[in-house]
Amino acid sequence: MSWIDERVDMNVYTQGDIDRWVYSTCNICSVGCGCHIAVKDNKIVGIRGNAAHPINRGRLGPKGENQWYANNSTDRLLTPLVRNASGELEPATWDEAMSLIVRKTKETLAQKGANSVAIYSTGQGHLEDYYTIGKIGRAGLHTHLLDANTRLCTATTEFCLLQSFGADGTPASYDDVDETDVLMLFGHNLAETGTVLFERVLQRKKRTGKPYLIVVDPRLTPTAKEADLHLQLYPGTNVPLLNGLIRMIVKAGRIDEAFIRNYTIGYDAMLASVEEWTPEKSAEATGIPLAQLEAAAEALGQTSRLVTTTLQGTFQSADATTACVDINNLHLIRGLIGKPGCGPLHMAGQPSSSANRTVGGVGTYPAHRNPQNPKHLQEMARLWNVEERVLPAGPEKGIEDQLSLIEQGKVGLFWNIGTNPLVSLPNRTRVKKALESVFVVVQDPFLTETAAVADVILPAALWGEKEGTMENADRTINLLRKAVDPPEGVRSDFDILLDFARRMDFRDKDGRPLIGYDSPEACFEEWKAVSRGRPCDMSGITYDKLERHNGLRWPVTEEAPLGTPRLYADLRFRTEADDAQSYTKDQFTGRPLTASEYAELKPDGRAILHPTRYSPPPEQPTASYPFWLTTGRLVWHWHTRTKTARSPYLQAIAPNAYAEINEEDAEALSLLPGELVRISSPRGWIEVPANIGNAVQKGLIFVPFHYGSWDGHQAANELTADFVDPLSKQPTFKQSACKIEKIRHSHALTREDTLQTVADHYRIRLDDLLKANRLKADHAVQAGQTLEIPISAANVTLPAYRPYLKQV
């Protein structure tokens, strides 16, 4: 491991000694840090990092350290709520709420058929919840409408892996990050989204000089500031960059011909697709100077150890899956996969979104089974003891397609679990209107913004109040023990789902209850049998073993009892037709290939190189909306702040949204730092202070998406377009068009006015008044002249979170 020492980060607030420390895992980002929860008087009073956990050796990120405040928040929901005839949410008993949900479910199924009930879950629950959702959804409700906010987060990871390697499961792991010579963080702002892993990278870099760090990002992020080479490309040009780099590497002869010949198919078609991307064309499309492209191609082409990570800058951009496939192609043509220090490490955003994909709560069938392959469905029918004909076949529907079905009146019930789509989905005006037209169940610990459309609200337990496992971004399964009981009146997601299954009377083909387990651990034992023999085989895991070893990376089997640090060490990919999780999709259109089309490819255990044709973002700046809009995360908050806004510390640091604006653009608009501006897109508008600097390039606006309260006008997703990637169906949050407008009073000068008296009257500095009006200090005041007065200004400077700088 890279860590040479441990550092136990701790945040406990109580008087006297605590009663006990309970083994757990951080429930914020996808890094998967081990931790212990402090308990006193059956209450969570703090957290500390687990010094023995190899992922973090005791370290925690700022959100991780403060996540427990939400547990004790006074506004926890403590009883179900049901919307009454006058439209008000009123308290109800669990029996009343669950009976209503069951009645509505049965009515909907009877009226609209199986594909009329949608479950939209999360990436922050437990593996056992997701497996249960998958089983209820497929074998109970028989619906295709199983999706989660993982669609916004890691869907592209899954689909790029299916395309190239035949199955989900990111090939490289953090061990490879520790051993690589070159680390390319592609659209991955690790310093803010995975602080502990970034600290791990930088600690090694300080100690050994490695890895050479390439950061690809249109913004000068805290991550980019630490890079050896920052490729600051134009928005929406990931594919032109990667196609250009691959072409340069091929032309320089830096490919592994034997590897390509023996372990891949599709090289010629892939090569033909990048042929047009000369260095000059790539430089022009991306805005990256030729010399930087050459430096990148040199580093990527020469190294014998390369890890490439991706996150939302890749996943939430136009051409998301194609860009990630491009990265897979790069590793394959250089033979840099399946060995130490090598491989793509397509990340996840949330702490357990990978688990949702793995166990079939979203997307394909459990344990990487292909929903188009009758043999896989027969296996599932046997494992679940149901008839194969009742299990739905075929590709899943992503949330954006589900919204379209809702608009067409084809969905009757939408069950929202542990996510806040009215803040997190793009074009939220459309989302709200759609969800207002169906019966909506919201299952959450708090009254989120999505409660506005809820017909029933179920109060759910938080982290620390339930037991289960999570899968992080590098296939590590981690355990979370229950530290305290949930507050009275609150139930875990798992218990709610089991209650629903009982009330729906779901049964297997022998008349026994479909859900036969009654605890998360018993559920995990069933899941293990389902996973046996599949890529994510977890048959060698027990809860106790997870605690003893501080997490294990799947597959964990008799042959690999301590897990598998990297996939494809034997260079056998999961592309045999009867093994593959997917028959793949057309890389340009996203159309699922048929079984015979796939068979004709004859991958037979070899990786697939796909052509990577560029398709630009559908919406681009215009005369009316001349700026690019991109959205993203801050280090201080998590998603829609349901948890982090309830930490006094985190909320105090970053209480409001803002818009990052390039200093040249601000100058052209004579904007003042912190001045309130209106950002509009064809879909809506927000009013936030201007954060002026060089973090964004000229022509680009960045708005954090965390702030979606109905009380203000700060929700980035009022602005975003709801287009999706053709393969992964992940929305392209990173590229919309927008405009900036100043919000100013006007003041007509009188003969008595001086600039100073005007400035004093409006309580702004004279310098700011001059700047806002492009006036010189010696400007002669003319009666009748109108001055613009900025309506307000705020301090938008956030402190940097970079603890590693103290050490390195």
Added chain:
Amino acid sequence: MAELTIIFEALWANAIKIERTIGEADNPLAKLCLTVLREQKQQLERLLPKLADEGSILTSGKQALSIVYHDDELIDSYFRSWLRHLKWSEDPFLPEAERLLTVLEETKSRLTEAASLLEDRYGYDAVKYVIPAFYMPIHH
């Protein structure tokens, strides 16, 4: 299966109509839509002669049939996205594109009708992995 022939001929005519109407559009969503539409048209051309031998349509025409259906799902999705783009960009082509939505809905309706005919004739198990679930009769 004269009924199927009539249905798929109508789909082919619809595909031609849509292709002619949006053929010049250069937005990436329109291009995606067109690429899929052209594939669908090509598959319909392969499928139509095979419909004459009604006994073997789910063997000889299985692949074409499956592609036609899956393409339709994509066309619907891309077209609706493109329509939103046209609205947001106040594109003068919008009214014409909105009229095409009726054609797309008719295509979907005919494909649903065809799915029902195929299921009636060959049984659910025979069509389960060929026709996407959203075109199957509601009892599934």
